[in-house]
Amino acid sequence: MxxxxxxxxxxxxxxxxxxxxxxxxxxxxxxxxxxxxTSDVYTIEGDLQNEQVSLLAGSLFIDPIIQEAxxxxxxxxxxxxxxxVGFKPGVTDNVGKTARAAIEDVLxxxxxxxxxxxxxxxxxxxxxxxxxxxxNVTRNFLANEQIQRWLISDILASDQNLPMPKVSIPRAPAxxxxxLKVSDEELQKISKTRKLALNLGExxxxxxxxxxxxxxxxxxxxxxxxxxxxxxxxxxAQTWSEHCKHKIFxxxxxxxxxxxxxxxxxxxxxxxxxxxxxxxxESDWVVSTLWDNSGVMxxxxxxxxxxxxxxxxxxxxxxxxxxxxxxxVGVYRDPMGTGRGAKIIYATYGFCTGNPFYNGDxxxxxxxxxxxxxxxQGVQDGGNKHGVxxxxxxxFFDDGFMGKPAIYVLAAGIIPxxxxxxxxxxxxxxxxxxxxxxxxxxxxxx
Numbered sequence: 001m002x003x004x005x006x007x008x009x010x011x012x013x014x015x016x017x018x019x020x021x022x023x024x025x026x027x028x029x030x031x032x033x034x035x036x037x038t039s040d041v042y043t044i045e046g047d048l049q050n051e052q053v054s055l056l057a058g059s060l061f062i063d064p065i066i067q068e069a070x071x072x073x074x075x076x077x078x079x080x081x082x083x084x085v086g087f088k089p090g091v092t093d094n095v096g097k098t099a100r101a102a103i104e105d106v107l108x109x110x111x112x113x114x115x116x117x118x119x120x121x122x123x124x125x126x127x128x129x130x131x132x133x134x135x136n137v138t139r140n141f142l143a144n145e146q147i148q149r150w151l152i153s154d155i156l157a158s159d160q161n162l163p164m165p166k167v168s169i170p171r172a173p174a175x176x177x178x179x180l181k182v183s184d185e186e187l188q189k190i191s192k193t194r195k196l197a198l199n200l201g202e203x204x205x206x207x208x209x210x211x212x213x214x215x216x217x218x219x220x221x222x223x224x225x226x227x228x229x230x231x232x233x234x235x236x237a238q239t240w241s242e243h244c245k246h247k248i249f250x251x252x253x254x255x256x257x258x259x260x261x262x263x264x265x266x267x268x269x270x271x272x273x274x275x276x277x278x279x280x281x282e283s284d285w286v287v288s289t290l291w292d293n294s295g296v297m298x299x300x301x302x303x304x305x306x307x308x309x310x311x312x313x314x315x316x317x318x319x320x321x322x323x324x325x326x327x328x329v330g331v332y333r334d335p336m337g338t339g340r341g342a343k344i345i346y347a348t349y350g351f352c353t354g355n356p357f358y359n360g361d362x363x364x365x366x367x368x369x370x371x372x373x374x375x376x377q378g379v380q381d382g383g384n385k386h387g388v389x390x391x392x393x394x395x396f397f398d399d400g401f402m403g404k405p406a407i408y409v410l411a412a413g414i415i416p417x418x419x420x421x422x423x424x425x426x427x428x429x430x431x432x433x434x435x436x437x438x439x440x441x442x443x444x445x446x
Contacts, residue, residue, distance in 0.1 A: 001045075001046070001047060001048060002043065002044065002045050002164070003043070003044045003048065003053045003071065003072065004041065004042070004043050004044075004071070004072055004161065005041070005042045005043075005044065005053070005056070005057045005061055005069055005070070005071055006039045006040070006041050006042075006069065006070045006073075006074060006075055006121065007039055007040045007041075007042070007057075007061050007062050007067055007068070007069050008037065008038070008039035008040075008067065008068060008070075008075040008076070009037075009038075009066060009067055009068075010066055010067060010068055013066045013067075015036075015037055015038055017038045017120075018035070018036035018037045018038045018122070018123075019036070021036045021038075021122055021124070021137075021141075021142070022035065022036045024137060024141055025124075025126070025129070025133075025137060031126060031128050031129055031133065032126070032128075034080075034125030034126050035125050036122060036123065036124050036125070037075070037076050037079070037122075037123040038120060038121065038122055038123070039074075039075050039076075039120070039121045039123070040061075040118065040120055040121075041084070041086075041118065041119040041120065041121055041161075042061055042096075042099060042116055042117075042118055043116070043117045043118075043119070043161075043164055044056075044103070044114075044115075044116050045113065045114070045115040045116075045117075045164065045166075046103075046111045046112070046113055046114035046115065047111060047112060047113065047114075048111065052107060053071060054071065055106070055107075056103060056106060056107075057069040057070075057071050059106065060099075060102055060103065060106050061099075074121070074159060075121075075123065076123035078125075078155075079123035079124055079125055079155065080124060080125050080126055080127055080129065080154065080155050081123075081124040081126070081129060081131075081134055081152065081153070081154060081155075082121060082122070082123055082124070082152070082153045082154075082160075083121070083122040083124065083134060083138055083142065083150060083151070083152050083153075084119055084120070084121045084122075084150060084151045084153075084161065084162050085119060085120050085121075085122075085138065085142050085143045085148055085149075085150045086117065086118070086119030086120070086148065086149060086150070086162045086165060087117070087118075087119075087147060087148055087149075087165050088147055088148060088149050088165055089165040089166060089167045090165075090167045091147045091148075091165070093116075093117060093118055093165075095118045096115070096116040096117050096118045097116075099116040099118070100114055100115060100116045103116070115166075117164050117165055119162055122142065131152060131154070134152050135152060138150050138152065140367060140370065141370055144319050144320075144321075144366075146318055146319050147319055147322070149162065149165075150162070175229050175230060175231050176229065176230050177225055177227040177228070177229055177230075178190065178227060178228055178229070178230055178233055179227055180203070180206065180207040180210060180211075180227070180228065181207065181211065184200055184204070187200060187203040187204065187207065188200055188203065190203070191203055191237075194230070194233065194234075194237075196233060196234075196236075196237035197237060197241060197242075198236075198237055198240065202240060206228070206233070206236060210226070210227065210228050246268060248267075249266065249267050249268040249272075250266045250267075250268050250269070251266070251267075252264070252265055252266070253267065273290060276289050276290060276295075277289070277290070284298070285297050285298040286298075287304060287425050288338075288339070288425045288426075292337075292338045292339060292425070292427075293308065293333070293334035293335070293336075293337040293338045294306045294307060294308035294334045294335045294338045294342075294413075295307055295308070296338060296339065296415070296425045298417075299414065301417065302416065302417055303414050303415070303416060303417060304339075304342075304414065304415045304416070304417055304424055304425055305412065305413075305414055306335045306338045306339070306342050306412065306413050306414075306415060306425075307335070307410065307411075307412045307413075308331050308334040308335055308338075308410065308411055308412075309331065309408055309409070309410035309411075310327055310330065310331050310408070310409055310410075311327075311406060311407060311408055311409075312324060312326065312327030312330075312407045312409060313404055313405060313406055313407055314404070315327070316371070316374070316375050316378075316405060316407040317365060317366065317371070317404050317405060318365075319374075320366060320370070320371045320372075320373075320374025320375045320377075320378065321374040321375070321377050321378040321381075322378065323374075323375065323378065323407065324349075324374065324375035324376075324377075324378025324379050324382070324407060324409065325378035325379070325381055325382040326378075326382075327378075327382075327407065327409035328347055328349070328378065328379045328382035328383055328409040328411070329382045329386065330409070331347070331409050331410060331411040332344050332347070332386075332388065332411050334411070335411055335412065335413030336413065338413070338415065338425070339415050339423075339424050339425035339426055339427055340415065340419045340422070340424050340425075340426070340427055341415065342413030342414060342415045343413055343414055343415075344388050344411055344412070344413045345388075345412055345413055345414055346388065346389050346390070346391045346411070346412050347379070347382075347383045347388050347389070347390045347391070347409070347410065347411045347412075348390060348391060348392050348393050348410045348411075348412075349375075349379045349390065349393035349394075349407075349408060349409055349410065350393060350394050350395075350396070350406070350407075350408035350410075351372060351375055351376070351393070351394070351395045351396070351405070351406075351407060351408075352395075352396045352397075352398070352401050352405055352406035352407070352408075353368045353371055353372050353375075353395075353396075353397060353401050353405045354368035354371075354397065354398070354399050354400075354401050354402035354405075355368060355397050355398075355399060356368045356369040356372050356397065357369070358399070358402070362402060364402050364403065368397070368401075368402065368405075371405060372395070375405075375407050379393070379409065388411070
């Protein structure tokens with residue numbers, strides 16, 4: 001059975017999301033919308049009784065002081081236009097996942113096949129609005145085409161709904177062997193079609209490794225075939241990726257500025273690592289750098305301070321909210337994994353984007369105004385709402401960031417100088433030690 005619960009604000013309660021869209025329509029379309037109302041939609045799939053759904057609608061999904069719920073029917077049926085935005089199939093729906101767990105908690109039982117899909121509806125009054133204009137607003141400000149889809153309905157079709165974004169995988173996952181004893185052209189084709197992003201030299205190196213008689217013999221002892229599996233190639237591609245290995249930072253670079261020429265053996269070693277090591281030699285407050293998950297400094301005699309920063313430029317340029325939230329949550333992991341474990345005490349950020357008021361001919365992938373709001377919301381949700389305060393940050397606007405922003409996310413933690421009589425910033429791992437992995441389940445996409 002499928003059930004659809006819509007949650008909306010009561011009359012005379014401020015609908016800030018609706019008011020923001022009213023302003024957006026006026027600014028970007030030059031049309032004054034009569035009003036805009038919103039509702040949150042929970043589509044539930046599972047074997048539930050009608051009374052159970054009523055209980056959930058009235059207690060779990062609403063704040064009864066300011067909200068009301070409707071089951072199987074839409075709110076605001078007098079609107080001229082209705083826009084519903086939801087996730088595409090396969091995209092993680094965190095609110096839906098949380099709602100699913102909450103339903104079982106409230107009902108006190110496990111529900112077979114239970115799934116929850118969330119979406120958001122915008123009810124718009126304004127006969128001067130066109131479908132093309134609403135399509136423009138939705139595409140540029142309400143939804144992200146990478147991860148979301150939408151449905152625009154006029155008053156005659158206002159009861160239409162987005163279909164559930166169910167994923168159907170017609171075959172069971174399987175591990176296959178890949179023959180690398182092929183031509184250079186075929187090696188490049190394997191890298192391209194399997195999205196390995198490995199160049200010809202790297203593909204040759206992998207081929208030669210798996211062709212080594214000693215490697216073949218050892219693989220046979222372990223019950224493995226002579227050919228690498230697709231899983232093994234994926235591991236190598238991930239490990240050797242620019243994201244993980246920083247091949248450009250570590251490459252040999254010939255630099256010519258028109259006046260002089262020089263060779264740099266690794267930008268990382270020459271300019272980043274060397275300056276950090278020099279700082280450590282000159283400053284007794286620098287305790288540990290460049291080997292653990294974050295840098296460690298002396299705070300006082302009893303405590304150490306550790307700090308980690310990352311950039312999430314490319315993912316934020318594709319999906320600002322998701323790029324920033326995974327960045328800020330990701331840097332919590334690093335102080336936590338430093339030494340014998342730090343307690344996260346705060347987060348911070350830096351957003352470098354194009355001018356948010358830009359209105360030129362160049363059409364960036366995502367307008368700076370929307371990008372900025374997305375990354376801000378991502379850091380807010382991953383930070384303050386997560387229980388870690390975001391204590392400061394900075395924004396910087398320049399049209400040089402129009403093509404791609406620079407999105408910095410950073411976190412700090414504290415470690416006791418000594419833990420059970422041992423130095424807090426050091427840790428040793430040995431064969432036989434237990435590994436504890438914390439976090440959400442990983443999907444079939446890896």
